[in-house]
Amino acid sequence: MSIKVLASELPNIPWQERPAGCDRYIWRHTGNPVIGRRPFPGARSVYNSAVVPFNGKFIGVFRLDYEEVLPAIHIGHSDDGLIWKLDEKPLPFLSCPADKRETEYGYDPRIAKIDDAYFVHWCNGYYGPTIGIAKTRDFKTFEQLENAFLPFNRNGVLFPRKIGGFYGMLSRPSGPGHNAFGDIFYSASPDLTFWGRHRLVLERGASRWQRTKIGGGATPIETSEGWLTIYHGVMDTCNGFVYSAGAMLLDLDEPWKVIAKKAGPILWPETDYETVGHVPNVVFPCAALVDSATNRLAIYYGAADTHIAVAYTTVDALVDEIKKG
Amino acid sequence: MSIKVLASELPNIPWQERPAGCDRYIWRHTGNPVIGRRPFPGARSVYNSAVVPFNGKFIGVFRLDYEEVLPAIHIGHSDDGLIWKLDEKPLPFLSCPADKRETEYGYDPRIAKIDDAYFVHWCNGYYGPTIGIAKTRDFKTFEQLENAFLPFNRNGVLFPRKIGGFYGMLSRPSGPGHNAFGDIFYSASPDLTFWGRHRLVLERGASRWQRTKIGGGATPIETSEGWLTIYHGVMDTCNGFVYSAGAMLLDLDEPWKVIAKKAGPILWPETDYETVGHVPNVVFPCAALVDSATNRLAIYYGAADTHIAVAYTTVDALVDEIKKG
Amino acid sequence: MSIKVLASELPNIPWQERPAGCDRYIWRHTGNPVIGRRPFPGARSVYNSAVVPFNGKFIGVFRLDYEEVLPAIHIGHSDDGLIWKLDEKPLPFLSCPADKRETEYGYDPRIAKIDDAYFVHWCNGYYGPTIGIAKTRDFKTFEQLENAFLPFNRNGVLFPRKIGGFYGMLSRPSGPGHNAFGDIFYSASPDLTFWGRHRLVLERGASRWQRTKIGGGATPIETSEGWLTIYHGVMDTCNGFVYSAGAMLLDLDEPWKVIAKKAGPILWPETDYETVGHVPNVVFPCAALVDSATNRLAIYYGAADTHIAVAYTTVDALVDEIKKG
Amino acid sequence: MSIKVLASELPNIPWQERPAGCDRYIWRHTGNPVIGRRPFPGARSVYNSAVVPFNGKFIGVFRLDYEEVLPAIHIGHSDDGLIWKLDEKPLPFLSCPADKRETEYGYDPRIAKIDDAYFVHWCNGYYGPTIGIAKTRDFKTFEQLENAFLPFNRNGVLFPRKIGGFYGMLSRPSGPGHNAFGDIFYSASPDLTFWGRHRLVLERGASRWQRTKIGGGATPIETSEGWLTIYHGVMDTCNGFVYSAGAMLLDLDEPWKVIAKKAGPILWPETDYETVGHVPNVVFPCAALVDSATNRLAIYYGAADTHIAVAYTTVDALVDEIKKG
C-alpha cells in the first residue's frame, strides 16, 4: 500500500470485497439500500446523511423527511455501520442561535471531527438556505454556533483539521430555489464564527456529467497525496437532471488548489434504488469512513432522495483513478 | 363507530382488511393496479377516474388516453368495483354545448350524485381548460350543461347536495399549461349554469408536500364532523414534481371554511405503479366509495398517469388523523 | 350623420376640432396630459381611469398610485371633463364584500350607467386579481356586489344595458403576474351576481400590434351599427412591450360576435407623455364620452402609467374606420 | 403481400414472430435490451444508433457515452444484428473538415446507403449542433463532407437515393439547448455540399404525443406506397417529457408532402428499459432493417438514453396502420 492516510484505524469499517466480474474500482454494497422508506412511523424517508465512528461503534446524523416532507436532522446509532436505529426526535437546531427563532428546515448534514470535538454542519434555513454548525462531544448536548455564511449557500463541508492555522470549509454559494448554477469555494475562519479569504476551488462544467452544478460531499480525507475529496455533480439531460459522485485531490496546504480530478463520475445512478424514488436519478455522497490500516473506504450516499446506500473502494484505488484524470 | 356518515349503505364496497404489520391508517389494495396499461386495443392507459354505485353494481367515468395521447372520457362497468369493462366509445361531450363545437379534449372526470341524478364533471377544453358538466340518470343519455367557469380552470369537484339552497363546486383556477400555481376555491350556483360567490378554501403551501399546487379530488363525503374532502397536492423537488393525496374536513354549511386538515399527505408515490409510468411519482385521487354501515372507505386514484389503483381506510380512522393535524 | 347613437345628448362634452394638417380620424387634446404627476401631496400619479357625465357636470373614478405605489380608486369631480379635482380619500372597497376582508389593491376602474344606477367595476384583489363591482346612484354611498369571476381576471367591462334579458360583461381571464397571454371573453348574468354562458369574443394575435394580450377598455357604446367597443392590445418588441388602443363593432344581440374590427390600433404611444414614464409606451383607454347630438367622442386613456390624456374623434369617423378593417 | 419495397432482400434480418396474445401490429424483441449499460470498460451506455447490412453481416454506428458522459460515435459489428461487438475507439470526425478543428461532440448517428457508398450522418458540434456527413465504402476510411446546415439543427436523415436529381435530407432546425420547439423540414442538394429548396414536411403538434417537438428517425424506406418514414415525437406532461416513435408515408417524388400519417405513436415507453434510465421515458428510433422478400421490418431504437432495443413489424402492417390515420 503506497498511500498514507492520516486518520485513525477503523477495523470494524463496513466492508465487502469486490465482487467477481466487477471491472471497476468501486462497487456497491450488496445489501443496499441500507436504510429504505419509512424507518419509523411518521417518517417518510432518510437520505443524504453522514456517519462517524464513535466509541467503537458508529453514530450518524440523518436527513429525515417526515410524512409532511419537512426535513429535519436526526441522530442514529449503529453497531456495524449498516444496521441503523434512528432517534425519533430531531436535533433542536435553530434558524439562528442568536435570535432563538425556530428553524424552518435543516437538511443534508455532514459531520467533521476536529481535534476531539464533532461538528455537525448542514443546510440551515435562515431567510434562505445557509450553513449551520453545531458542536458536540457526546452527541447528546450540542452548542449551535453562528451560521457560517449569508444565504444562499448549500453543501458546506468542513475540513477535519485546521489548515495554516485556520478552519476550512467548502461550500456552494447559489441562489434561492433549485437553480442550475453552482461552483465550489473554500473559505477560512480563525474561530468558526467569522469567515473570509474566499477562494474558488472548482467550477462546474469541467466535464459534461457535472456541467449544471456541483457541491461538496464527504469530509475530505487527509492523505499523503492531498485531501481526497468526494463530491457531487449534476447534469441536465433532455428530460431532467442526473446527480453523480465525483472525486478529486486538493492541495494539503492550499486546499483551494485542485491537484488532480477524475474526469468522469465515480458512481452514477444505475440501480433501482438510485434511478427510482422521490427524486429520480440521484447519487449524493455525504460521508465516507476510512480505515488507515487497510485504506478501505466506505462511501455513504443518498439514493433517489429516498434511500441510503453504501459503496466500497480503497483510498489507493480511488487516488489512482483520480490521477489518471 | 363514532362518526355518522350521511350516505347510503354499500355492502358490496371493495374491501381488504389492513395487512398485518401495517402501521398506517390507510393501505393499498393488494391487486393494484386495478386497471393497467392498454385496457383495450387503441387505448394507451386509464387513470384519474371516478366511480359510483349504480343499480347494485358500479359504474365509472374514466380518463382514457388513446394511443395518440388524446384524452377522452369513457364509461365503465363493474360488478365488484375492481374488475372493470370499459366502453370503447367516448362520451360525446362538446367544447361548449351552445356552439356545438367539438371539444378539443376532456379529462380527469368526477361524478356527483345529487338527488337522483348523476353529474359528470371534468376538465373541458374551450379555448383553454375549464369545467364541463353533464347530467344523466341512466349513463346512456347525457344533457351537457354550460361550462361552469371561464378558462383557465381545472379540478372541478361538485358537492353531492345543495348547500344553503345552492349547488357547490370546488375548483382550481390557474393559467394555461402546467403552471406551478393553484389554490382551491368554492363557488355556488342556483341552477348549475350561473356561478358566483367565489370563496377561497385552501391555499397551496400550507405544508411542503403541497407547496406547488393543490386541487380537489373525490366528491366530498358528508359526515357528522364536516365534509370529508380528499384532494391532491404537488411539490417540486430538485428534479421534477411529486403528486400526493391529502385530506381535510370542510364546514357543512359554509364549505369554504376548513375545520381541520391533515398536515402530511395520506398517500404518496412509493410503489412501482406510482413511481414509474407516463408521469413519474403521481398519486391523484378522483373518487371514494363509502359504506355508511361500516364507514369503510375505498379511495380510487390515478397512479403515474398510467394506472388506476385503490386504497382502503375508514371514515373514522381518516377523520381521526385529520383531527390530529 | 348616418349613425344613430343610443345614448343621451352631452352638449358640454370636452372637444377640440381636428387640427389643420392632421390626416387621421382621431387626434389628441392639445392640453394633454389633463392630469399629470402628483395631483395632490402623497399621490404619485393618476392613470387608467373612467369618467361619466353626472348632474350636468362630470364625475370620475381614478386609479391613483400613492407614493408607496399602492393603487387605489378615488372619486374626482370636474365641471368641464378636463380640469379635475380628486378626493384625497379612496373608495372603501373590499376584497370580497362577504368576508369584510380589506382589499389588497384596486385598480383600472370603469363605470357603466345601467338604467339609473352607476356600476363602478375594477380589478379587485381577492387571492389574485378579479373583477369587483359596486353600485351607486350618488357616488357617495356604494353597495359592493360579489366579485364577478374567479381569479385570475382583469379588464372587466360592463355593457350599459341588459342584452337578451341578461347583463353582459367583457373580461380577460389570465394568470397571476403580467403574463403574456389573454383573450377577451363575454359572460352573461341574470343578476350581476351569478355569471355564465361564457363565449370567446376576440383572441389576441389577430394583428401584430395586439399579439401578446388584449383587454376591454371603455364601456361599449350602442349604435345602429353595433356596440362600438374601444379596447387595448399589447405587443412585445425586441425590448419590452407596447400598449395601444383598438376599436371594433360587436353584434347588438350577440355581443360575442365581432362584426368588424379595425386592423390597426387607433392610437399608440407617440408623444412624450405616452412613451416616457413609470411604464414606457402605454396607451390604455378606460372610458369614452359621447354626445348623441353630434356623435362627438372623447376618449380617456392612461398614458405611460403616469398621466391621463384625452383624444377626440366622432362615432361616424371611428365606425367608418372600423368598417374599412 | 401487396406492397413493393424497393430495397434488397435481407434473409438474415433479425426476426421474431408476433407473440401470441399481442393485439398490435408492432412488438418488442424478447431479448431487449440488445445492448445494456457498460458495453466495455469506460463506456457508460449505448443508445440512439443505426445499423446496416454489410457483407452478409451487420455493421452499425453507435452513440456511445463514456463515463464522463461525453458522446462519440463508434463502429460496431454483428453477425446477426442482435449481438454486437463495439470498437473501443471512436470515429475521428471533426467539427468542420475544412478547419480541422476537433469536434466537441457527435451523437445520434444514422447511416444511409446511396448507390454503393455509405453515408454516416450525425449531430455534429460546430458552434452549436448541426448535421455532419461522412462517406465510406468499407467503414475503415471515411471522407468527411461539409456540415449540411447552419446550426442549430438536429436529427438529419438522408434519403437512400437521389430524388428528382437531388439528394434529400430531413432535418429539424431549432435552437441551442433542449428547446421545446422543432418541426421537420426537407432540403435538397445537387452534391451533398450545397443545400437549398427547403420545404416544411411536418409541424409538431399534429397530435398530442408529438406536440412539443419532432425529428426524423430511420432512413426512409422506399415502397410502392411512398417513403415509409419512422420518426420520433415528444410530448410534455405535467412532470417531464415522453419520447415516442411515429410513422408516416411521404410522396416518392416530392417527399415534403405527407401522404398519410399514423395519428398515434407506433411505440412508446412502457417497459422497464424504456421508462427508467439516464433519461426516463424515451423511445428514440434511428434505424430500420427491411427484407424486401418478406417485408419484415426490424426497428432499432434508443431506450431511456441508456439501452438499445429492437421492435418488429412488417412494411405491410405498418403502412396499413399509417393509412388508417
Next chain:
Amino acid sequence: MSIKVLASELPNIPWQERPAGCDRYIWRHTGNPVIGRRPFPGARSVYNSAVVPFNGKFIGVFRLDYEEVLPAIHIGHSDDGLIWKLDEKPLPFLSCPADKRETEYGYDPRIAKIDDAYFVHWCNGYYGPTIGIAKTRDFKTFEQLENAFLPFNRNGVLFPRKIGGFYGMLSRPSGPGHNAFGDIFYSASPDLTFWGRHRLVLERGASRWQRTKIGGGATPIETSEGWLTIYHGVMDTCNGFVYSAGAMLLDLDEPWKVIAKKAGPILWPETDYETVGHVPNVVFPCAALVDSATNRLAIYYGAADTHIAVAYTTVDALVDEIKKG
C-alpha cells in the same frame, strides 16, 4: 489618404463635416432623424432600411411598419439621400416563391449590388424567420429567389461580389422569438440558391456591449485593408436591452476570418430619437454609402425602431479605429 476603397466614386454622397468640439471619429447628421414617424397615411414608422446609389440619385428598400405594426418592404427614392419619397405599395415578396404562399412578414432589408444587378435580401417569414432574396435591375420588376436558409435566421448580409468563385453571405442563425443568443456566420453559394460551407465569423460576447447577440449590418465595403464590416451588437442591462453599432475588418479572400475589430461600439443610443420610441435604446445599422474619391462614409441606421438616422465618418478614420482594437 492611405486606404484604397474598391467601389465607385459617389460625389453626391450625403455629407456634413465633423462639428467643432466633437472628439470622436464618427458624428451624427444634424437633421436627424431623416425619416420620422408616419411617412405617409397608414404608415406608422420606417427604420432598419438600406439605400444604394442609382442612376445618379438614390434608391432605398425600407422596413415600413403599417399602423397594424405589420412590417413590409417598400421602395423609396431620393435625390440627395436625405429627403425620401416612399412608395405606398410594398414589394410583393412571397413566403417561398415555389409555393406562392403569401409571406407573413418581411423586415430589415439590405441591398447588395453584384455585377450589374441589385439583390434585395431581408428577413422573410417562412414557418419562422429566414433570409429572402430578390433580384432586380430596375427596382420595378423583381425575381424572387429561394430562401437561403432553413429558419430560424435573421440579418442576412450579402457581399457585393463573388469571393473565390462563390457568392457570400453573413447571417445570424438563432431560434424563434427574440432569443438572447446569436452569432454571425458566413455561407457560400455557387448560384444564390444552394448554400453551404458555413463558417463561424464572430461570436457574441467579445465585449460587454455585444454580449447578448450580434448580427450583420451594412453590405461590407471592399478596401485594401479587408472587408470593412459594420454590424450591430446587443447587451442586456438590469432593465432591458441596448442595441449598438460596431465595426470590423474581414479577410478579403476568406471573409470568415476577422482581421481586426473595434472593441467598443462605434455608435450607441444617446439622442432622443435613439433612446425613446417604439423600442427604446436602439441603434441598428443596415447600410452605408461610400465615395471612393474621398473615402467619405454615410451610415444609415434605424433608431428606436421608429426613425431612420444617418451618421458620418471616413473609411480611413474608421479603419484606423478598428485597428486600435
Next chain:
Amino acid sequence: MSIKVLASELPNIPWQERPAGCDRYIWRHTGNPVIGRRPFPGARSVYNSAVVPFNGKFIGVFRLDYEEVLPAIHIGHSDDGLIWKLDEKPLPFLSCPADKRETEYGYDPRIAKIDDAYFVHWCNGYYGPTIGIAKTRDFKTFEQLENAFLPFNRNGVLFPRKIGGFYGMLSRPSGPGHNAFGDIFYSASPDLTFWGRHRLVLERGASRWQRTKIGGGATPIETSEGWLTIYHGVMDTCNGFVYSAGAMLLDLDEPWKVIAKKAGPILWPETDYETVGHVPNVVFPCAALVDSATNRLAIYYGAADTHIAVAYTTVDALVDEIKKG
C-alpha cells in the same frame, strides 16, 4: 434643530434651498445632472458613485463605463462637490488580492471613512459578483483587502465606525444575473477580513415600490435617532423595472433592527435624466454628504445608469418623514 448628527461639520456641502412651490421634503439640484454622458474621450457614462469630503474639498469614487461598456472605478476630484474632474485611469483593483488575478469588473462603489482611513468598497467580480474592499489614506495608494463574502453579493455598504467592537456591513446576497430577488443583511467582522454573525435587516416587499429587490445605498449616518440609512428598492411593472430611493432608521447598537422606515420611496424617476438613458427609470443612491452644523444633506444618486444627480434635504426633515412611516 432637534436631531444630533454624529459627524463633522461640512460648511461647503453642496446646497440649494427648497424651491418655492415644492411641497416635498426633498428636492433636486437645479443643475442636474452634475455629470452627464462622456465625461472624457473613451468614457461613455458615469453613475452609481460615492463622494466624501477630503482636505477641505471633495473626492469621489465613480462607476465609469467605457465605450466598450466595461465598468471600472475611477477617482474624481471637486472643489465644490458639483463640478468634477475624473482621473482617466481606473483604480487597479484585483479580482482577489491573493491570486493577483485581474478583476473582470468593478462597479457601484461606496466609500466609508472609519477612524482616519477611507475604505472604498464595491461590487467586485470574483467568479461572480462579491464585495471588494480597499483601504487608503490619501486616495493615491490603496491596500486591497480580502473580498468580504462568497459570491453572489451586491450593494455592500460599510458602517462608518465599529459597532459593539466589530466592523459592520450591509449587503444584498442574491444569485448571478439580474435576479428579481434580494434582501438586506447585516454582517460583522473583527478585522474586515473574516465575516460572520449574519442578521436579516429588511426583506423586500414591505411596500410595492420595493417588492422586487432592495439594496443598501449611502453610508449610514449616525444620529441621535439611529442610523439614518438611505437605500434603493426596485419594483416590476407591466413593462420593466423602476428603481427608487428609500430611507429608514436602524438601531445604533444592533443595526439589524429597523426602528422606523418610510413607507414610500423618498425619490423616484420623474425627470428626463432619470427616466431616459442606458437603463430607463433608475434612481440609485450611493452616497450622502451631511453637515452636522446645519443638518443639511446632499444625496448623490445614479440616474438612468447614465448620469449622476444630486438631491437635497435635511436630516431633520428626512427623519421626520421616516417616523411618519
